[in-house]
Amino acid sequence: MKQFFKYVFASMVGFILSVLVLFILGLVILGVIISSAEDKSVTISSNSVMRISLDYPVVERTAKNPLDDLDFMGFKGEKNIGLNDILTNLKKAQTDDRIKGIYLDLSSVQSGMATIEEIRNALIDFKKSGKFIMAYSEVYTQGAYYLASVADKIYLNPEGILELKGFSSELMFFKGTLDKLGIEPQIIRVGTYKSAVEPFILDKMSDANREQVTSFMGSMYDHFLDNISKSRRVNRDSLFSIANDMKVRTPKDALSYHLVDGLKYKDEIIAELKSRTDTEKDEDVKAVKIEDYKSNETTDAEDGGGSSRIAVVYASGEIVGGEGSEDNIGSERISRAIRKARTDDKVKALVFRVNSPGGSALASDVIWREVLLTKKQKPVIVSMGDYAASGGYYIACAADSIFVQPNTITGSIGVFGIIPNMKTFFNDKLGITFDGVKTGKYADLGDISRPLTDAEKMIIQKEVNNTYYTFTKHVSEGRKKDQSYIKSIAEGRVWTGSQAIKNGLADRVGNISDAVKSAAKMAKLDKYKVVSYPSLKDPFESIFGTSSDKLQSYITKIQLGDQYIYYKQIKEALQLTGVQARLPYNISIK
CATH class of the missing domain: 3.90.226.10 (2-enoyl-CoA Hydratase; Chain A, domain 1)
Known part of the structure; x- marks a missing residue:
């Protein structure tokens, strides 16, 4: 009987503690929601640098996440930003005297090439203000390098990696698996190139599918090379040869082919940012993440007046x-x-x-x-x-x-x-x-x-x-x-x-x-x-x-x-x- 009451008591205590923890957590979440409902502006000092990392999937619109600012018992929310606010904030930063330039801290940009294109074009427009853009990374993927290629200065870690090897697209086929399981996909379609069904009925690409993939990937790659060639002032054919033969295998290769402007460690990057922003050596660089950036200014498109x-x-x-x-x-x-x-x-x-x-x-x-x-x-x-x-x-x-x-x-x-x-x-x-x-x-x-x-x-x-x-x-x-x-x-x-x-x-x-x-x-x-x-x-x-x-x-x-x-x-x-x-x-x- 004692054991019975012991387990009952323990269960009651556990239940009460669980309810108490959930109640406290609920209060914390509620507090975060209430505080996030207020329009908080990050204080931006003069001679600041806007830091852009984009180490998360870039969606169309910034989601309303009330847990962005949560920091409770080791759990910390991460701020993401949508394409809409990235473009808006870059536009605002052009005329914000507090922002002296942009620091692109890039490795892998998690978005499609068209999204990268929109951000890249916005950065090109930002440069019209006369402010600097500096890029640095230990590892540049091709998408990240394409974005970074608009920067005034591109730096790579002396032991880092820069990918430039051409585009590839690999498809996975399930026919063999379905055959082993005894599952027959019954396909009804219209369109020679409508290849959505191919992974289920073939073990490799059809000729028509290979034709279309080769065509649209070639078009995308041509655009990729043309824009990097223009930004870096490297002959387009030379750029194709560099990528085709994968000539960039070491950081020194990237430097010798003029794909980067220097090989530097992070402390040297920080020193250059201090120099560009007139920051004393014993002070920290004043930086604001693009996710946190706020401005009281508005563009004509956002508030042009009138009721239309x-x-x-x-x-x-x-x-x-x-x-x-x-x-x-x-x-x-x-x-x-x-x-x-x-x-x-x-x-x-x-x-x-x-x-x-x-x-x-x-x-x-x-x-x-x-x-x-x-x-x-x-x-x-x-x-x-x-x-x-x-x-x-x-x-x-x-x-x-x-x-x-x-x-x-x-x-x-x-x-x-x-x-x-x-x-x-x-x-x-x-x-x-x-x-x-x-x-x-x-x-x-x-x-x-x-x-x-x-x-x-x-x-x-x-x-x-x-x-x-x-x-x-x-x-x-x-x-x-x-x-x-x-x-x-x-x-x-x-x-x-x-x-x-x-x-x-x-x-x-x-x-x-x-x-x-x-x-x-x-x-x-x-x-x-x-x-x-x-x-x-x-x-x-x-x-x-x-x-x-x-x-x-x-x-x-x-x-x-x-x-x-x-x-x-x-x-x-x-x-x-x-x-x-x-x-x-x-x-x-x-």
Whole structure:
């Protein structure tokens, strides 16, 4: 009996302590949320340097994370910043007399090449102020070096690494695994280049896929070399030779080929920063992270006076039906945002920022309809990010004008469907069999426990064909070109932004700021304010609305590291429903 009461007492004490700890933690979180709700400005001293690291994924918009400033019992929040605020802060810093220059502390920049392009162009614009940009790293990846190449001075650690070896893109194929498991992917598609299904039915790239990958990667690489050549004043052909033969194998090689301006240790970098900012040797360099930078100044685009507005609707991630989340494009959520901007009399034009590899064809059509309706009432300009392909292009094609970066991935106008036949897997591998009844000939259409019949394949193929016809028709109407021409450049083929301008799928090179200016011009606005849709989640919802699935995904990502992308690709393939309009695969340029 004593043991019984002992365990009961211990359990009660443990429960009470747990509740107490959670209560205290809740108070801490609540305090952080309340304090973060206040508009805090970081104090910036004169002769300061803005430090840019970008050692985290750069998303389209800065998320509202109330735990950024949390420092409790060893747990410390990390501040991230979205592309929108990076560009805004760089613009403000140009005219901020307190900021003397920028220090790029780069190694690996976790974003697509089009995002890097926008930041790079903003840095080039910053240099017009006459202020310095200095870059330093122990290891420069190709993306990091591309960004750093605009700096006045580029320094590398004397024992460091600078990667310059050309682009590569490796695809992973699952056919062998599926064969061993006895799973047959039943593919229905339209488009010779629509290669999204290839990893499931082939063990290597098809000739058509190899052709398109070679083409768009070549276009991206040409742009990469041309810009570095211009910034570093190194002959373009020489730069190609340096990379092709991987001539930069030591820091001294990087220096001899004029890719960097010096080999220095961190203390020497700090000394140079002190010299550039007139800082005494015994004082610390006054630095502010771009994540913390605040300014009381505003740009014309942010607060131009008057009541007229330009709405920027952000659509980032895969396209799905329903509400979706801030990590993807829910057709209901984004449609509602576009509709809200359309019916607001103060909103005179809309900029649609698309950064998506596509997804559900049906969800894409739902969003396309709202863009079309809005275009009939006010100007609609599309600004494409790293990706605006397949479904991402579908939702963009109705716009008045489309802005891209030269290295944006776009096009991929094609559709497909996958229904796995897992009969052999269930029967032979697991010993599971199925039996049942049905009241209609096609009542169990799509059942994965058996193969499709020829009649069922014809039904699904017709659905896919109809979706492809609708897709190309929307594009031809939006781009004001014959449908036959659109079909000739469609077939699921992927293009870069530069190629898309040439074949008529896009109009001009420009960033989101250029798109806003174009929208203002079309709406004949001299003064306007920019408003963003859809609204970001409030701090309470960000914390307490986190689902168990999202938490599990986060844990899995930490455990798998760089291999998480393959896990995600397989998981997404197994969850596909309905006809899909998405990129052929996860494109990762190394």
